[in-house]
Amino acid sequence: MTDSPAPRTRKPKATTATPAAAAPDSPAAEPTVSPTAPALADQLLALDVSAVPGFFRALVDFRFTTFIxxxxxxxxxxxxxxxxxxxxxxxxxxxxxxxxxxxxxxxxxxxxxxxxxxxxxxxxxxxxxxxxxxxxxxxxxxxxxxxxxxxxxxxx
Missing domain, CATH: 1.10.287 (Helix Hairpins)
Structure with missing residues (x-):
């Protein structure tokens, strides 16, 4: 049974040397782009669910690496x-x-x-x-x- 897949690490976002990038909580730090269907699917597949307990983690595992x-x-x-x-x-x-x-x-x-x-x-x-x-x-x-x-x- 595969209850705990290899931990996934998130890639850090690329930052520039602009003053807006220095404040990550500011609205100018992240562009607002409406996700398209493939982009949304990629975001769902990239979700890090390692903090969620076993059964519920398997429910939101969109790569189907764990089975319930x-x-x-x-x-x-x-x-x-x-x-x-x-x-x-x-x-x-x-x-x-x-x-x-x-x-x-x-x-x-x-x-x-x-x-x-x-x-x-x-x-x-x-x-x-x-x-x-x-x-x-x-x-x-x-x-x-x-x-x-x-x-x-x-x-x-």
Whole structure:
């Protein structure tokens, strides 16, 4: 895991021997130029974020030298797991209520088949969704692990 990249140093600004350059806080010391899109992108990439703590530093790292995927993968999986289980419960109860409504509405065979279908299909669908969510999170973590492990092999 690459939590702390090599510290970046800022280049000192070129100064001239004029009296306006002697006072760095004065408005005449720095020209006001509206940045264009490439200049703004260069400024964002040149930001020194070494003073910001690890997780938040990675969020503002526009060069993508640090990865947050491994740090938040467990949290994302927990959110997915809770969401899938809640969706499974809602689906189960709504299908059962529909089946009971069919039974009391004069269609007992359709109602019983609907309830049996809920008992069989909803747990299977929920299990498949949990497995797929786990696989997606694992693939993303594996890709980041590959990127972190092969970072040293890149040519300058």
């Amino acid at each position: 995927t491994r740090r938040i993968a467990g949290f994302i999986y927990a959110i997915l797991l809770v969401s899938i289980l809640l969706a499974g419960l809602v689906a189960f109860f709504s299908i059962v209520v529909t089946g009971v409504g069919l039974m009391t509405g004069g269609q007992p065979v359709s109602g019983v088949l609907t309830v049996i279908g809920a008992l069989v299909l909803v747990p299977i669908a929920t299990l498949v969704a949990v497995v797929l969510a786990r696989m997606i999170v694992e693939v993303n973590v594996a890709l980041v692990a590959i990127a972190e492990n092969t970072a040293g092999l890149r040519r300058p």
